[in-house]
Amino acid sequence: MSIWNWLEGGYTMPDQSTWGRRLACWWGRKLAVRRPGVSIHPTCRISPEARIAPRSGRISIGAGSTVGLGAFVQGHVTIGERSSVQAYSILVGYGTAEKPDGLIRIGNDVRMASHCMLIAGNHNFADPAVPIRTQGLTLQPIVVEDDVWIAGRVNIMAGVTIGRGSVIGAGSVVTKDIPPYSIAAGVPAKVIKKRGGA
Numbered sequence: 001m002s003i004w005n006w007l008e009g010g011y012t013m014p015d016q017s018t019w020g021r022r023l024a025c026w027w028g029r030k031l032a033v034r035r036p037g038v039s040i041h042p043t044c045r046i047s048p049e050a051r052i053a054p055r056s057g058r059i060s061i062g063a064g065s066t067v068g069l070g071a072f073v074q075g076h077v078t079i080g081e082r083s084s085v086q087a088y089s090i091l092v093g094y095g096t097a098e099k100p101d102g103l104i105r106i107g108n109d110v111r112m113a114s115h116c117m118l119i120a121g122n123h124n125f126a127d128p129a130v131p132i133r134t135q136g137l138t139l140q141p142i143v144v145e146d147d148v149w150i151a152g153r154v155n156i157m158a159g160v161t162i163g164r165g166s167v168i169g170a171g172s173v174v175t176k177d178i179p180p181y182s183i184a185a186g187v188p189a190k191v192i193k194k195r196g197g198a
């Protein structure tokens, strides 16, 4: 058993309700900000078992946000305020502050459940005579606007924007932009309803 499992008491999401959990959040944040290019508000709850690595980009996480156990936040990624990325979700952004062509931007008040995957680049594969791994990547940003709920095991493709106030159903694969206040689900994700009954 890891020391964090013992101190946090088996929670998937970091919280501040006991001294052990507060220590875990403090250490999780410390571990993350030791890397240049990472800025995390002191009120964030970061699991010490999350993996936060900016590579050549920057990572910024706003006040009151949470990153859970086993989640990866890598590359060029911005997370707003009061948002959460739950256990084992993977966010991989690309680019740099000067050339943010593969930025992942998560807004404020976003809920992202476990095992979601957002990767802001695709392998090029046009030439069948050349190994795919040598053909480079095409980078496109992923944007999740404010107040979105992304349910468990959702995959969001490079280039997609999820509009403000939307809900994405469990297991969806989102290949196109989702307009604001939509409820979308399926593979590929389609709008099944609008919030507010429209």
Ligand SMILES: CC(C)(COP(=O)(O)OP(=O)(O)OC[C@H]1O[C@@H](n2cnc3c(N)ncnc32)[C@H](O)[C@@H]1OP(=O)(O)O)[C@@H](O)C(=O)NCCC(=O)NCCS
Pocket: 111, 112, 113, 114, 151, 152, 153, 167, 168, 169, 170, 171, 172, 183, 185, 186, 187, 192, 193
């Ligand atoms: C999307 C969701 C919120 C339901 O929204 P809803 O407005 O109540 O939708 P309904 O249950 O009325 O379903 C409407 C239609 O969409 C379909 N649907 C609902 N969720 C779906 C999903 N995740 N994937 C595919 N289709 C889905 C339903 O089968 C139904 O189809 P029908 O009209 O042909 O019968 C819910 O299904 C869901 O995915 N919850 C997420 C659970 C989760 O991951 N929780 C993590 C905790 S943070």
